[in-house]
Amino acid sequence: MVEIKSDASLDAMREAGRVVADALAAARDAAAVGVTLQALDEAARAVLTAAGASSPFLGYQPSFAPTPFPAVICASVNDAVVHGIPDGYRLRDGDLVSIDCGAELDGWTGDAAISFTVGTPRPEDVRLITATRQALEDGIAAATVGNRLGDIAHAVSRVARRAACGMPEDFGGHGIGRRMHEDPHVPNFGRPGRGFPLRHGLTLAIEPMLMSGGRNSYRTDPDGWTLRTTDGSRAAHFEHTIAITADGPRILTLP
Template sequence: MIPIKRGKEIDGMRLSGRLVAEVVEALRSIMAPGMSTAEVDRYAAELIAARGAKSPFLGYRGFPGNICISVNEEVVHGIGRDRMLQYGDLVKLDVGLVKNGWVGDTAATVVIGMGEAGDLKLIAVTRQALWEGIAQAREGNRIGDIAAAIERYVRAQGLEVVREFVGHGVGRKLHEEPQVPNYGRAGTGPRLKAGMTLAIEPMVNAGAAGVRLLSDGWTVVTEDGQRSAHFEHTVLITKGEPEVLTDPVTVGRSAEKDGATAGPEEGPGE
């Protein structure tokens, strides 16, 4: 069963979405060369606590971090440790927040300093792929419509989506039904209904689609060592346009108004 949110439940999701968007924006502003990923994680914990909230990632199936912070070839589920950020790094911030029992979940990819052309393309394609998927998150459509739109856009740009990890429903729990793949066939999967809240999150590789798990049991990296990008928003299905709950610019507005165009076992952030 896919949970349907109503009334004050949706208000709770809106609040959590707005707060987690604030956390990501604050993290983006403080990251710089020479800062460790452990420092970023600690700052995230402070930002979440300052909002009277908790991290749904910390302790999830034993995950040791407050957020997922993945650098360069790391795709998802990176742990804040002693890795020092360097000029030109691509940093993926996957952040969750629980406020009053409701989860907001979002992710963004940030370049430290000035990025090279290939990295900037990777970021731009992944961000736009997210909006391509969001544009299909309408009542009456199906999950496959979201998945197909993401895959079609990414592959048209000469890049590849990660298939092993997917988006998901989100609400009272970090992971709810349904799964939301970033690849697939339009017109397939569960039908979308108003009140559903989905975490849509394309992960895109500059090289091949394959990934592997490191020995820490959490960090997923590209199989060929090339870089990866990740963006995510929590989206509310409505009777009209999709409402993006975690975008710092468009909270409370539809995807259309912001210019959107017409796996295996889950980890903490996807």
Template structure:
């Protein structure tokens, strides 16, 4: 299903996006060496509930997972890149962390992810994160009412492959609206000028992600956490955007400093 939101629904999406951006920024600020992944999940739960919102992940049970996800935020560390299930694990100095949060507020969802290093960063890790952030910026820049979906995927892929990374297209961006995951799928590699034409009122969650030396994933015994097949480091950046009459609006930005 592809949803085209009415202006009033886009306005509600702005509020959801602002909440997601604020929670992710707060979680990132609180994380450091010694922080437990279950603590992060507890903080997310409290902030979501205080806002009168719902986590899109608690009851999330797609075909590729094993039962309901059962937590409020994805916490992926080092070689984990997607759907990292919170567990009893403390972050260590130099860990590369990705937090992925999707929230439903007043009937409209928003989804975003951020990768960062706790403590002392390694240059290669910072470069990995920088690539995904620049790919995300390129994707946002490619969104307009005159663009096609392939233009967005191509913009992402140009940055990722240009920096020497191979791209997995099994998981990517997606439509979003009254539910977290909707059509269309937005692969992180594509051909310009192809695919559906974007329309005002369409919400997309754009999410470039890479693994340092592979494009193959393996799944943890928890049935959820996806890791690089080689054990290499990973990074993932994501924003929810709205196609507008004259361009694009990023809905999940963190609060201005």
């Protein structure tokens, strides 16, 4: 069931989105050569605690996962696409890091992700990050009243094709509101003019995940969570929670 939110609810979701943005900024600020992924999780966790928010990630266990997720962020490095578990890995010069984070505040949820490099960036990683951010921006631009989910999906996949990047076909964005994952599913592949119609008050998490090797296939680590490219190529991930409004898309997880 797809829930359409009131304007007051959108304002409440914006407050949860601010917390997500602050947590992501804290994790990124903590990222440096020699710093562990656990330290990034601790930085984000401190922001959530200070804001009186909780994590929709911590303890989350969807049907595909063998164990509950143990952290407040997903930290995916280099060939990890999404769902990386923060552990004792120490960041190295040139690592490409994707951080996904959510927050629950006063009954509403926000969800967003960023990708960045640590230390000296590789030119090919800069291109990948730029393309993934552009895919998100184009997807958001297509999120207007009167369009359909297929228009968002087409906008995202068009950027991926231009950049000769792959995307995991089974994963995409989602509806969001009282819970982190709500209807509808927001695919990253689709045809324009198809799918669920976009209406004022519909809230979505749009999240392109681009893989530089050009393939759409991935594998899952033994931890049951981390998705990796099958060819070892690098991946990037960006996400925003947005609201469809009569005035255009409203990004709820901006700083």
